[in-house]
Amino acid sequence: MIRETGIDARVANIIEPVLEALGFRLVRVRLSGLNGLTLQIMAERFDGTMTVEDCELVSRTVSPVLDVEDPIDRKYHLEVSSPGIDRPLVRKSDFADWQGHIAKVETSLIHNGRKKFRGRITAVDAESVTIESDQASYGGDPVVQIPFDLVADARLILTDDLIRDALRKDKALREGRIPDDDAGSLEEQVEDESGAGGNDADRNRS
Structure with a gap:
């Protein structure tokens, strides 16, 4: 529904097929002036989960692809994260x-x-x-x-009701679909960041 434009759209077109082949869904791409220049890639698995290990996997996979395609002509910082609890609504x-x-x-x-x-x-x-x-x-x-x-x-918008609902959904997914994966859960996000953000993996690109 909500589509990127400009450089964001170029990056999205490059990495979306790569993410889908890995079993992930692209949520959003955004190039910002944070820390000089930061390329933010937000993704999740098709069941809505996203662990720290998933973020690292996405980062390691898309990094060489972006190096080859070179859609950004300046040095930038790559940040891969989950949507978090107060997630963007893009579909x-x-x-x-x-x-x-x-x-x-x-x-x-x-x-x-x-x-x-x-x-x-x-x-x-x-x-x-x-x-x-x-x-x-x-x-x-x-x-x-x-x-x-x-x-x-x-x-x-982050509210107590949203946190409770997100934690219930996260628990149901982990118990019903991925019971052996206890890394990067929403409970950890709430403890570490009061629920405001998701897991992420960073790396510098030039």
Whole structure:
């Protein structure tokens, strides 16, 4: 649904087939001015899990591919991470999976008099997402239906309910699908970073 542009899109086109061959799904690519220049690659397994070892595997695999294709003509820092609990919402299915939780949504064009929305995801269909404001507002509609075609950026807002739900899902995945893998769990993320981020692996590229 939300696609990268410019250099981000070039990198995404290069690494997405590589990630899929490894069993991962690309969530987002973003080139930022952090630490000089940082290429942030966010990925996860198709079941939604992502361990520290997974991040390291992705980093080791995509690094030589990016060296060969050379989409960035300057020295940069490569950062591979999981989406984290307060994850970006980049597919229609992301909104459906996290229905009931609070999200921030920014639109590419003015919609209902504004471009920024915050509220609980109350409904999702093939064409749009409905957001119900969780904060008192004056003059604005408390419930807004936003067409997916207008969504430019969206992410979950970290709340106690989100942390509890994410931990339940993580536990169910690990007990039901990957019971022998106890590395890089969401519980560790909450302890280490209060749930704000995910596992990551860094390396410098030139």
